[in-house]
Amino acid sequence: MSTTHPRRRRAYAVAGAFAAATLVLGACTNSSSDDDTSASVTKSNTDNDKSGDKVVIGFSAPAADHGWMGAITKAAVAQADKYDDVELKVAEGTNDVNLQISQVETFINDKVDAIVLLPFDGAAMTSVARKAMDAGITVINVDREFDSPFAARTTVLGDNYGMGVSAGTFVCEDAKGAKDKVVTEIAGIDSLPLTQERSKGFKDALKSCGLDVDNRVAAEFTVESGEEAASNLLQAAPKIDYLWNHDDDQGVGVLAAIKNANRDEFTMIGGAGSADVMDAIKAGNSVLKATVVYPSTQAADGVKLARLLVQNKSMSDLAEIEVPRQLKLAAPVVTKDNVDTYLPSAFRS
């Protein structure tokens, strides 16, 4: 009874035609950053720190859902607190680009002097950053790069490619020319250019000593995803010599998986440089032997630079009058030998 069709074909619903043929799948485009000159930030104890004109800075970053990102915001706030001429408006961290865009729009409405922006997705935040620049606001882009040079006055970056190179070089040196070592890698969120750069650096460095990545899995910078990815990896590779984990926060999960699997035949290298990992390196009783620093003070440097730019000051240790367009921070390897140097500036997960 219910299957009889009276054939009343009136068009009620929207869109019936499947013109799938007109939809073409293509390869994807991607913004990749180009390598620029490196520079290291020095603590300036010069006239620059003297109180000047009042500067209102808007700050927005992704959700502090893991230690490194939390440390970014904390460091930025702490930096701003050191200056009595800086007012930092902190928008709550979000991983929703739509919301982050509206936060920047609010800063534009508020007519702040500068915006320090760590985008959830650099490409997706480019157009609103451009809008801010057009409105005469100094935009400092931190960590995840915009895809247009017009969208920021200055960009502060960690050296993601350099992190991979540092980790790879450490493996090469430790392997002492052996070509049969099993090298594995647990990457972060694969969709981010920073992850792709880290992996590329790691691969390139390994290549120079005849090694390659035997197993690679990607996690999502969270403890849970790190545990899951590491469990799978340990299943896939019964014997490992080296394991590079991109991120110390997901590393907590990675270590848990290693412990559960009762594995200790390999050397593990961390990434980002959390205080917990540095403690473990110092203690020397785990698979963790090194970590590669990815400075969590980038946004703090962004705040400092925003203040300099708005107050028309220059970077004191450069001969150049203008603040540089880009700063790429170094990615040093921390081992038992130098851990005491880096431990004080490390972040707690």
Place this chain on the structure above:
Amino acid sequence: MSASLQDPSLTVPAPPKGEPRGSIGIARNLGLVIALVVLCIVGVVTAGDRFASTDNVLTILRLATVTGIVAVGMTFVITGGGIDLSVGAIVALSSVWATTTGTQAMADNIGWVAMVFSAILVGAACGAINGLLVAYGRIVPFIATLAMLASARGLAEVIADRKTQIIRNQGFTDFFAAEPLGIPVIVIIFALVTVAGWFLLNRTTFGRRTFAVGGNPEAARLAGIKVQRHTVYLYTLLGTTCGIAAVMLMSRTTTGSSTHGTLLELDVIAAVVIGGTLLSGGRGTIIGTLFGVLIFMTLTNVFTLNNLSTSTQNVAKGVIIVIAVLLQQRIANRKT
């Protein structure tokens, strides 16, 4: 037969209600208006001119476009007795499909409209698949759309290779970034979709059938409504709004990405439910949904202006949802 097709409520025992007309309905919408007014007062008191400026209102509306447009479609599906968890994933897939180098090359040749059509077609196709699975595959909506959630986002990641695809077409970005008479194009589109949705739900046979199908599918079937076909239409309609929302997000971010629209389904369903649409189906209101979206977005804006944490904001959201549903149950009980 044809008479009952025109107005199924004649033969359906409990007549399904459209836009609330009785005193209870007015009271409910009044509640939403009061909630929004209270939020606005809080905004003005705490943030002053920063809140009550044209720029800020436009900021709220721009933020609301994505959630709002999908919420209009979701109102239809929930009113029709269904639910769709895959809307965020469909938005992601549509945005990715419409921004591949292939689609963008096509857009360069025949105009940027190609990208818009791609997004809408992909959204509609995903919606239609959801509808077919639910209506003819007899899979419960929760599971069918959960499967779509996983596979659509997965497919988006495969197509985009988990990278962010940047829109190079200047015509596309210029058109949607324009602000004729000071009102952003995307806000105008949001308004048009809302008006069209209101008209379709309250002034057409399609809308009446939606209420009938959601209120009592068996009675609707006996009244001569093709329940299964109508269900497919509803999900396709929602998919279409996802496609439009993807275009909004593409214009806001100038990118397509497999991470777009993450957890969008929660915001959308929450907005629809606090608007007064019954999760069990049979009752739905576009105006309520619009208020639901505006309440959430204004809340977000007030929190942002006052530098308050999103964590507390989420607590506030949760409380609002619970209060709304409790009120709904009161009203539903009083009715029977």
